[in-house]
Amino acid sequence: MFFCDYPIIRGERELPLYLLNMGQHYCQDHIIRTEGYPCPQILYCTKGSGTLVLDGKKLHISPGTAIYMPAGYPHEYYPDGDVWDVHWAVPAGYAAEDILKHFGLCEPKIYELGETKRLDHIFRKMHEAIRADSVFGNYRASGYLYDFLIEFYRLISSEGAASAPNSALMKALDHINCNYASPISMDDLCAVSGVSKQYLCMLFRKTLNVRPMEYIAKRRIQVAKELLTGSDKTIEEIAAETGFCTASYFCKLFKRYEGITPSHFKKTE
Numbered sequence: 001m002f003f004c005d006y007p008i009i010r011g012e013r014e015l016p017l018y019l020l021n022m023g024q025h026y027c028q029d030h031i032i033r034t035e036g037y038p039c040p041q042i043l044y045c046t047k048g049s050g051t052l053v054l055d056g057k058k059l060h061i062s063p064g065t066a067i068y069m070p071a072g073y074p075h076e077y078y079p080d081g082d083v084w085d086v087h088w089a090v091p092a093g094y095a096a097e098d099i100l101k102h103f104g105l106c107e108p109k110i111y112e113l114g115e116t117k118r119l120d121h122i123f124r125k126m127h128e129a130i131r132a133d134s135v136f137g138n139y140r141a142s143g144y145l146y147d148f149l150i151e152f153y154r155l156i157s158s159e160g161a162a163s164a165p166n167s168a169l170m171k172a173l174d175h176i177n178c179n180y181a182s183p184i185s186m187d188d189l190c191a192v193s194g195v196s197k198q199y200l201c202m203l204f205r206k207t208l209n210v211r212p213m214e215y216i217a218k219r220r221i222q223v224a225k226e227l228l229t230g231s232d233k234t235i236e237e238i239a240a241e242t243g244f245c246t247a248s249y250f251c252k253l254f255k256r257y258e259g260i261t262p263s264h265f266k267k268t269e
Contacts, residue, residue, distance in 0.1 A: 002026055005130045007138035016095030017149075018142035022126055028086040030078035036071065039090050040100060042152060043067045044113060046120070048083035052076070054108055066111045066152070073108050087123055091145055103153040113155045122148045157207055168193040169203045172212065180219050181243045186212060217253050220244060224254065228266045235262050 004023035012018035020039055028050060044066035052059045052067060053076040061067065061077070061084075069075060091100065100106070113119070122144055129140035172193040176184060186197050189212055193200055204212045220242040227238045239250035254262045 003127065005127060005141075007130050007141070008134075009138070012093075012138055012142055015093050015139075015142060017091060017093040017099055017146060019126060019130075019138060019145045020090040020092040022087075022089040022123070022130075022141075024085065024087045024123075024127075026085055027082060028077065028079055028084045030076075032076045034074050036073040036075065037069065037090075038071055039092055040071050040096070040105070041067075041069045041088055041090050042105075042149075043069070043086055043088040044116065044119070045084065045086055046116065047085035049080045050077055050084040050086070051080060052110070059110055061110070064113050064116060066113050066156070068105045068107075068109050068111070070106065070108060075108070087120075089123070089126070089145065089148060091149065093142075099149065103149060104156070111156045113152075116155070119148065119151050119155065122151055168195045168200065169207060172200060172204075173215075176216055176219055180216065180223065181241060183243070183245075184216055216243075218257060221254055221257055224250070224262065225258075225265065228262055238262070 002023075002025055004021070005019075006021045007019070009018070009020070027048070045061050045063050047063055049060065049062045052061050060080075067077075126141040126144045126148065129144060130137045133140065172189045175189060175192045186200070190197055190200055195203075201211060204210055204215060208215060210218070224238050224242045227233055227241065231238075233241070235251065236247045239247040242250070244250035244253070251262055254260075254265070258265060260268075
């Protein structure tokens with residue numbers, strides 16, 4: 001399969017994030033860019049294999065492997081055989097750089113994605129939106145682009161992690177989601193996940209960018225916000241129902257994470 005989508009950019013330029021171009025090559029051409037590409041690119045391989053030349057080093061790109069290439073970075077890539085199926089997407093917009101940076105996409109890097117079924121699905125939706133509607137298609141595609149970046153981030157966030165660590169994290173999260181109203185200790189989380197405190201903390205930091213106890217507090221506040229807006233319960237009742245030891249501690253953490261008190265939040269919602 002081969003296609004290149006270069007939509008006519010109009011009002012999209014005013015969006016924080018939009019799709020500049022995208023495409024798929026069944027056998028990617030030999031590309032040499034001594035001055036790099038003018039915009040950041042995300043590329044990933046689904047079939048065959050190729051070679052990326054970066055900073056004088058040759059790097060093997062196989063199925064399930066992705067490349068992030070920032071704007072203006074010199075590089076070269078070429079197929080190793082008759083088949084090298086490469087998908088690419090080029091984001092743009094005044095917030096694109098900050099969004100990519102938030103997802104850890106700053107420097108050229110190769111990622112092992114593993115399963116790309118959902119990423120492929122979103123990729124096809126972007127392509128179909130552009131082809132189906134010449135007026136508003138790229139607006140829709142730009143919306144899908146955000147989903148694409150989030151899914152890409154999800155895949156690279158778990159890069160290199162074996163199924164056991166992922167399983168351990170999910171067991172800990174399930175325990176928190178089911179028992180947030182009761183006291184939860186690190187010993188409890190380690191017991192249900194089957195890993196050490198140090199390792200569990202590493203999983204939380206790497207995947208969620210929070211410590212386990214911070215995640216518990218945020219989960220409780222999430223439920224508390226629902227109760228504040230959807231019930232007539234008092235602050236004391238909500239604090240007790242969401243697992244906080246005292247109402248004062250609940251108010252302290254709520255203001256720390258939300259910037260306002262629970263009472264103020266209830267009035268403004």
